[in-house]
Amino acid sequence: MELSYWELKNWFTNVDYTIVGSGIVGLHAGLRLRERFPTAKILILEKGMLPQGASTKNAGFACFGSLSEIIEDLKTHSEDEVVQLVEKRWQGLQLLRKRLGDTAIDFRPHGGYELFLKEENNGFDDCVSRLPFINSILKPLFKADVFGKEVDRFGFKNIEDYLIFNPFEAQIDTGNMMQELLKQAIAADILILNQQTVTSYLDNGTQVEVVLNDFSFNSKKILFATNGFANVLTKGAVQPARAQVLITEPIPNLDIKGTFHLDRGYYYFRNIGDRILLGGGRNLDFETENTTEFGQTKIVQNKLEDLLKNVILPNQEFQIAHRWSGIMGVGNSKNPVVTQLSENVFCGVRLGGMGVAIGSLIGTELADLI
Template sequence: MHLSYWEIKNWFTDVDYTIVGSGIVGLHAALRLRERFPAAKILVLEKGMLPQGASTKNAGFACFGSLSEIVEDLKTHTEEEVIALVQKRWSGLQLLRKRIPDAVLDYKPFGGYELFLEDEESLYVECVNKMAFVNEILNPIFRGGVFTKEVDRFGFKGTKEYLIFNPFEGQIDTGNMMQELLRQAVAANILILNQQTVTGFEDKGSGVEVALGDFSFATQKLLFATNGFAAELTQGQVKPARAQVLITEPIPNLDIKGTFHLDRGYYYFRNIGDRILLGGGRNLAFEEETTTEMGQTEIIQKKLEQLLKEVILPNQDIEIAHRWSGIMGIGASKNPIVTNLSQNVYCGVRMGGMGVAIGSLIGTELADLV
């Protein structure tokens, strides 16, 4: 790497804690370690120019699961597990808002809505029938009913007359969130190096040797916060899941405000000022979207545009301003993995597409493992 004496001395010598990944989890872990160990040398390594996975690429939903997602989760997880997951997400959101003021997050408590297409009769009936039960099991968390039926006032087309409304959901500015976390990390004397890819590591008992290509350095503890890129670390318990997103040009007189879910969370959209951000569709091509490659595919982009122009904003002339993608970390279970990989190596991964909600909590739990 052709490093100078000064670079090795100041950045790579006497390192106490090295965190791989500068996303929501990694930066919360770093800030929590600084709270616990005021004099420690903390180094964050990030392989991208900016956090590479989903932390700067997500839709900015301050959510904990739509009704259809929770109903679906109850089929693959126990009732206790589902309640615990929602509790973690809700606690994580409160932790995030405690660390970053709402004004900085641009937090807007517009509530969340779920809409059902006209041909989703069985899913709609199932969700409506189970709404009272889901409200009951979530009551200890929210001290009140979470989901209610409301008549669609937004003018969606080809959907059921009623939406499911959730008053506890909000939206944030993802860019503001990450910029503030980075600012806090720098202010806390946490070293952050970008464009650095960890190519190997070895736990030697007394510490860990970390390889960055042909250069290696020693750290007392190594923490991985790489979420969608953690397949090798976890023996396949985490799989990458690409999420494709688009955003429109400004739309005059846009009346849509809030966060919106469709089809068990596989599609989602929101307003950003007078624009619509819309993402999802990986259920159209699960295998192709199980990738760590950024990019878009025609099948998903066409579906997103169809939803936008036929369902969300029918009979309007809409221009797409920008498209991008992010990489989430999912698995057979939606429970995050926060564990020791060896004596001095730890990981906090598998956010299950809920990184905004759960990332702050998982980062804190990861740091508290040390």
């Protein structure tokens, strides 16, 4: 990389904080650092043309966990841990709304619903039986019941007659959210460079040498906000998880509004105006979907189309307009990893598929480690 004196001076000299990753976590970390250190030089490096993982590729759910997902989490986490996770997600959503504003992110509080397919062992009876208990442990946080039964009024097919409704869930516009975050970062004099991949780094105790292919520079601190790409960084504590998504062409007279969950959160769909966005299915083939490679597979795409045809939009014509994928960060625990790795190296990763909800809080906590 051949750089001029001016480029070296303005972008790569006297760098106080380098943040790797310009997604929800990285941008919130930068904004929080700017609040704490008004005169610091803050540089964000992003390996993609746009945030590479899931921040610009997610479904735009302002959610904190469906009933079946929370029940599933109680199998591997303590009751206190699950409640704390929900609380962090809820706090993160309020932080996101406060920083960006509901108008900017197109916040739409239509509520969230969970569907249960009419199959054996679909979990519906278990969820209904445990609903009062889940409401009781969440009541101190929400001051009201979170989950309740409602008759299906959307015309879905091959599902139980009742849905589980959550009035606290909402939709946002993911693209608008990220544009507003980027605008705020630039307005806060945070430098952002795209298509820059950090290939290695060395913490020498007083500063960090940051290597970008054949070029390196020094930074007082480095903060990693790379979530699904943090496997090596965290020595395996974070695994990548690809999420495949599709969206339909506009559907005349679409009468579906809200965010919807299926199968412990492994499938999810929503309306975007008069289109349906649908994603998920990595549970069909965990091994293949634990990847940092973008793309689609037949097994997942066929299942998504089957759900559209036989459950979500029965007896309706629809066309698929577009398909894409994103990379999340998951692990054996749903608890995020926000930690100091060495004297001058920090990371905030493993958002467990809840980046919209928890990303703003994790970015803030990451910056507050400094």
